[in-house]
Amino acid sequence: MKTSLFIMIVLVSGAFAGFIHGTVNFAIVEPYLDQAIGIENQNLFASGEEEDTPEFWVEYEGYRVWQKSGQIVSGVILGMSVGSLFGIVFALSKNTLPGNNMIKKAVILSSIMWFTLYIIPFLKYPANPPTVGDGETVVLRAILYLSFIAISGLGATAFYKLSKKFQNKRKFIALISYAVFISVVFFAMPENPDKITAPMNLVHEFRIMSVLGVTSFWISVGLILGFFWNRFESHKETTPHYT
Amino acid sequence: MSELRQINVSKTGVSKLAIVALAIIFAAGLFVVGFDQGHIFSLVYGEQAFADLYIHELTHDMRHAAGFPCH
Numbered sequence: 001m002k003t004s005l006f007i008m009i010v011l012v013s014g015a016f017a018g019f020i021h022g023t024v025n026f027a028i029v030e031p032y033l034d035q036a037i038g039i040e041n042q043n044l045f046a047s048g049e050e051e052d053t054p055e056f057w058v059e060y061e062g063y064r065v066w067q068k069s070g071q072i073v074s075g076v077i078l079g080m081s082v083g084s085l086f087g088i089v090f091a092l093s094k095n096t097l098p099g100n101n102m103i104k105k106a107v108i109l110s111s112i113m114w115f116t117l118y119i120i121p122f123l124k125y126p127a128n129p130p131t132v133g134d135g136e137t138v139v140l141r142a143i144l145y146l147s148f149i150a151i152s153g154l155g156a157t158a159f160y161k162l163s164k165k166f167q168n169k170r171k172f173i174a175l176i177s178y179a180v181f182i183s184v185v186f187f188a189m190p191e192n193p194d195k196i197t198a199p200m201n202l203v204h205e206f207r208i209m210s211v212l213g214v215t216s217f218w219i220s221v222g223l224i225l226g227f228f229w230n231r232f233e234s235h236k237e238t239t240p241h242y243t
Numbered sequence: 244m245s246e247l248r249q250i251n252v253s254k255t256g257v258s259k260l261a262i263v264a265l266a267i268i269f270a271a272g273l274f275v276v277g278f279d280q281g282h283i284f285s286l287v288y289g290e291q292a293f294a295d296l297y298i299h300e301l302t303h304d305m306r307h308a309a310g311f312p313c314h
């Protein structure tokens with residue numbers, strides 16, 4: 001595939017899937033963010049850090065509107081970013097992925113990446129609504145979260161490569177090895193240092209909505225990139241050319 | 244004379260250049276949405292940007308929703 005066409009379809013499918021992610025979040029995650037920030041404001045008033053004045057609310061509304069409108073914009077940016085990673089991995093692995101067409105292959109890969117790069121790290125370091133995180137620990141938490149994602153992703157890649165060396169049934173061994181490896185890492189990594197003071201049912205419901213949003217991204221990006229790939233590439237690669 | 248020839252014979256069918264370009268987009272986008280605390284605007288506006296946190300505010304809600312660490 002031509003370099004420019006390849007980059008184009010990867011970015012467009014990432015942007016589309018990110019737009020869907022942002023829109024889903026706007027609909028189902030925002031109400032929980034509003035609730036959590038509401039609690040945070042009450043805490044600010046109670047501690048005397050802020051005063052419950054009309055000026056406070058004018059300023060608050062100003063930046064909340066900016067934050068909410070950013071949900072979809074940053075969905076597109078994040079979608080193009082993660083979509084680029086997905087495009088790279090897909091290009092490198094598509095010949096060995098199971099499935100008889102590009103859409104099936106892409107959705108299988110997006111499911112694997114959803115599981116290893118999102119679900120497993122989420123189980124260890126789940127998403128939190130505002131008010132839960134301590135500003136002092138944000139760098140530590142970012143390092144922990146990113147490291148765990150990287151370890152899980154690189155581990156999955158390594159065991160996948162290993163599995164290609166084995167015959168049919170022994171591929172299973174690679175899968176089990178990954179499960180053992182990631183379980184060890186899971187329990188070895190330090191916990192999120194922050195204590196949750198927000199109501200637990202708010203946190204739980206927020207997390208469910210967050211998972212639904214990210215899942216909508218991974219399903220979309222697989223379907224859309226697979227569709228584009230079929231549309232622009234498949235016949236060229238399989239048809240011999242006579243000159 | 245006809246000759247059987249397959250175009251695009253490279254193993255993956257995509258160029259290294261494309262992979263590098265996408266890897267840069269991946270890293271930059273992830274940083275902006277997941278971790279930027281005003282660094283990018285500070286290149287243009289100096290220290291003031293760290294106080295205003297424009298990008299942070301714009302990407303703030305997605306950061307929480309996508310599971311990145313925040314406040």
Ligand SMILES: [Zn+2]
Pocket residue numbers: 130303307313314
């Ligand atoms: Zn926050």
